[in-house]
Every structure is written in C-alpha cells, then in structure tokens.
Amino acid sequence: MxxxxxxxxxxxxxxxxxxxxxxxxxxxxxxxxxxxxxxxxxxxxxxxxxxxASKEELLESLLADMLAAGDRIVETDSTHDPDFTNREAIRWHIAQYWRFFRANQSVVIALQQAALVDQRFADRLSTLLEPDLRDLADHIRQAGVAEPAAVALAVSSMWHRFAYALLVDRNPLVEGITDDEAIELLTDLTHRGLSGK
The missing domain is CATH 1.10.10.60 (Homeodomain-like)
Structure with missing residues (x-):
C-alpha cells in the first residue's frame, strides 16, 4: 500500500x-x-x-527542521515584536535564540564542527542561515541603525558565542550565570548597542 x-x-x-x-x-x-x-x-x-546522500545532508535536514520550528514560533506567538527600539522585543528574540540553542545543542555543535572541516559545508551553512540573518537585519533597520546587515551579523555572533561559552564550553568566567541572567545580559548589551544609550 x-x-x-x-x-x-x-x-x-x-x-x-x-x-x-x-x-x-x-x-x-x-x-x-x-x-x-x-x-x-x-x-x-x-x-x-x-x-x-551523506551525513552532511542529514545535518542540513536537521537544521531545516529547527529553522522551520523557529519560524512557526514567530508566526504563532502574539508577543513577537520586530521593533528593536523596544527592549522587550530584543529580549524576546534573545530568549527564543537561547531556547533554540539549548534545545538543539548537539546539532548546533555539529553544524559548527562540520563547517570547521569542510569549507563547502561552511558556505552552504551561511546560505541556509542567511534568511534568518536578513530578518534580524530588518528588525535592526527599524531601530535606525546604519549598516543593519553588518550589525545583525555582529549581534548574532555575540549571542551565539556567549551561548556557546556558557552552555557548551562551560567557561569558568561565566560559571553560575543562569539562563535568565544570560538573556538579560545579552539584552542589555544589544539594546544599549543599538540605542547608543
């Protein structure tokens, strides 16, 4: 059948x-x-x-599933706000990213490992993540920031690296910081960086 x-x-x-x-x-x-x-x-x-066809294709499929799940949250959560002049809107996005990272940690690490050893995969990964980076740049553009694409890349890199240091590397410099404290710290840094205050 x-x-x-x-x-x-x-x-x-x-x-x-x-x-x-x-x-x-x-x-x-x-x-x-x-x-x-x-x-x-x-x-x-x-x-x-x-x-x-390959382990890399499986990894891409896992990423596609994760990104689709993230898109569903944005589409269905009435508290989503793209206005990055609003601190709470920034916090919402960081909290979503933090939950995404924590829930998918093994795949996030795998993506980074695959990109480190295979430049073609690294290029493919950049292509797959570009729509989300463009969405972030659109949010940042609404805050009146010059060079929103570059700022989006810098901001997302900061979020990712800090999450990696805390959740994966368990860096002793951030020992004892809770998820909420980490989200608040990244929110403050991002909000002050975008607002200039």
Whole structure:
C-alpha cells in the first residue's frame, strides 16, 4: 500500500534524525559514522541512503527542521515584536535564540564542527542561515541603525558565542550565570548597542 510505505519511510527518516542527535551528543559529529546512526536507530545501514546522500545532508535536514520550528514560533506567538527600539522585543528574540540553542545543542555543535572541516559545508551553512540573518537585519533597520546587515551579523555572533561559552564550553568566567541572567545580559548589551544609550 502506497500510504503505508510513505508512512514507514517518514518513520524511518524521523528515527534516523533522532538517532543522529543522540549520537552527535554522545560522541560528536566528527566522530560519528553513518553506521553509528543507523545502529542507534535500529535500522539497516543501507536504509540511510534511501533518505540522505551523506551525513552532511542529514545535518542540513536537521537544521531545516529547527529553522522551520523557529519560524512557526514567530508566526504563532502574539508577543513577537520586530521593533528593536523596544527592549522587550530584543529580549524576546534573545530568549527564543537561547531556547533554540539549548534545545538543539548537539546539532548546533555539529553544524559548527562540520563547517570547521569542510569549507563547502561552511558556505552552504551561511546560505541556509542567511534568511534568518536578513530578518534580524530588518528588525535592526527599524531601530535606525546604519549598516543593519553588518550589525545583525555582529549581534548574532555575540549571542551565539556567549551561548556557546556558557552552555557548551562551560567557561569558568561565566560559571553560575543562569539562563535568565544570560538573556538579560545579552539584552542589555544589544539594546544599549543599538540605542547608543
């Protein structure tokens, strides 16, 4: 039956993605082999290639899922405000990013690892993330900031690096800082940087 085959294929793809997240979390993206993913998913090794051409393509698919989930939040959350002259609007975006990073930490790390060792993947990753960066630049443009695209890149880099230092590296300089404190700190830095106050 075509419907049941399609459902089985979707189930296998979801199992491979979930397994990849677990394996990336355990041993890291660079150490993960496709057979590690299929074994974790309880699937035959060859089943991987029915869904993904490579480990990089699987990683791109995980990113696409994450970005789509983020878009759904923006579309459905009535408290979303793109006005970056408003401190609370900035805080909302930082809080969403922080939750996104925390919920998808193994994939975020995997994306960074893949980009470090493969320039083609790094270029592809930049392309995939560009729409979100443009959205951030549009929010920043509304605050009357010159060079909004460059500022968006700088701001998003700051958010990402601080989240990485706190949540992944567990840098002793930020030991003991809670999620709320981190979000407030980034909100203050971003708001003051954009407003000049």
């Amino acid at each position: 075509p419907g049941s085959r399609k459902a089985k294929a979707a189930e296998t793809e979801a199992a491979l993605k979930a397994a990849a997240r677990r394996v990336f979390d355990r041993i890291g993206y660079l150490n993960t082999k496709i057979t590690d993913i299929t074994a974790e998913a309880g699937r035959a090794a060859g089943s991987f290639y029915n869904h993904f």
